[in-house]
Structures are given as structure tokens and as C-alpha cells.
Amino acid sequence: DYTQKVIENYTNPQNTGVIEDADGEGTVGNPVCGDIMTIYIKVDENENIEDIKFSTFGCGAAIATSSMITQMAKGINIDEAYEITRNDVAEELGGLPAVKLHCSNLAADALQKAIENYKKER
Amino acid sequence: DYTQKVIENYTNPQNTGVIEDADGEGTVGNPVCGDIMTIYIKVDENENIEDIKFSTFGCGAAIATSSMITQMAKGINIDEAYEITRNDVAEELGGLPAVKLHCSNLAADALQKAIENYKKER
Ligand code: FES
Numbered sequence: 073d074y075t076q077k078v079i080e081n082y083t084n085p086q087n088t089g090v091i092e093d094a095d096g097e098g099t100v101g102n103p104v105c106g107d108i109m110t111i112y113i114k115v116d117e118n119e120n121i122e123d124i125k126f127s128t129f130g131c132g133a134a135i136a137t138s139s140m141i142t143q144m145a146k147g148i149n150i151d152e153a154y155e156i157t158r159n160d161v162a163e164e165l166g167g168l169p170a171v172k173l174h175c176s177n178l179a180a181d182a183l184q185k186a187i188e189n190y191k192k193e194r
Numbered sequence: 195d196y197t198q199k200v201i202e203n204y205t206n207p208q209n210t211g212v213i214e215d216a217d218g219e220g221t222v223g224n225p226v227c228g229d230i231m232t233i234y235i236k237v238d239e240n241e242n243i244e245d246i247k248f249s250t251f252g253c254g255a256a257i258a259t260s261s262m263i264t265q266m267a268k269g270i271n272i273d274e275a276y277e278i279t280r281n282d283v284a285e286e287l288g289g290l291p292a293v294k295l296h297c298s299n300l301a302a303d304a305l306q307k308a309i310e311n312y313k314k315e316r
Contacts, residue, residue, distance in 0.1 A: 074251065104226065104227055105226055105227040105253060105297070106291070106294065107253055129255065130253050130254070131227060131252050131253040131256075132229075132250070132251030169228070171227075171228035172228065175227070
């Protein structure tokens, strides 16, 4: 079942939405259920993530992990943010059901893609 | 992609939550993603559905169809509500992506189970 931290992040997700003038954006798909997840970042002159948002039609596990990773990444340097693993996020949430691993991996993958996209655009 | 009706029902879902003293309750699982959906009903003395709520960690398609079916079922007789098909809900939403059929079927199945549960409890 779901931890209290997961339920909180699902029922009251942080940093949802779209950044229209994003500096980087990454989209990944969930091969199991067909859902997609996009993460948008704004990067300041020190290469810190000054704003980050996510957008998905994905399930509760996808929403909770995205809400959590956006909070973990906000304000830190992009190279540090790039190192946040799926496990870091799951740990911060107090664990996730095994059946939801595909969903919970979307957020970390999308963030890495968004950072790669920012670097390529430079 | 998703119709405006789907997006509305996902971003502003109606009738979410739990009815603690429900007269009937039905839970179904999505075999593809492992998500579950529960629908709760309160039935009045004329066997009309006076209150209905849903609860899920499922995806946007699951949330949108549940939000829609609970609006369709509220206030009508349980036998009429039992006849609401997956197709009725999908039509009311202006269609759903094929990849999300498993998710969108949860709501109609859970409502039927809740009505069966109410009848059995009588
Ligand atoms: S992906 Fe799980 S309910 Fe839709």
C-alpha cells in the first residue's frame, strides 16, 4: 500500500502545470500503461533550477513521484539534479509498491531528459 | 489525445472521496497497470442514488471516467444506473484513447459492483 508521504503528494501535488518559456523540457512514456509525463525547467545564470513543473495524465504513483522530485530539484544545480535517482525519490516517499515501479520511474527519467534538452539547446 | 471534456473532468474531478457509511461499495483492479478504483453509493428509500463518490490512485483516464459516471448516476434509480455502460461514459466524454480502455472501464465496472453489493446487503 501507499505511505502517508505518497498520499500527501498525490492529493496535494506540488509544481503541477506547464512552463511556457521553459529552458528545457523532457517527455517520457510509460510502456506498461501508455501514459506520458513531461517535466519543464527554468535554469538561471548559475545553472540552478529556478522553476520546475510537471504535467501528466499518469496515475497516483506517477503524480506523487513527480511532485516529490520537483521539490527535490527546485533551487539546486542542474548537475546535482541530474544525479537524483529513481531510488532517491522512492526513498524520500518512504517506498512505493513494486507494481508501480514503471510509473514511479517516469519522473526521474523526464527530469534527466529535460536537463539534457537544456544542455543541447545552449 | 484527450478531449476537452476529459481534461475538464481530470483537472476538476467531481465526487471524489470516500463515503464512510456507504450502502454499497465496489472495487475493481486494472490488470494492465495494477491500479484499483472504488465507488461508494448511498441509496435512498426509493432506491435512487442519493450520493456517490469514487477513490483511486489511477490515471487521468480513470479519474475522468469516474468523475463522469458519478455525475451520470447521481440522483437516478439503481437499476437505471446499473445499465450505464462503458460506452455511454466514453461517449459522454467525447471519446477516449484506445490505449486507455482498461483504465476507462474501471468506473462502470466499479459502479455495477457497488450496486450488486448494495443489493446483496439488503
Ligand atoms: S494507468 Fe492505471 S488506471 Fe490508467
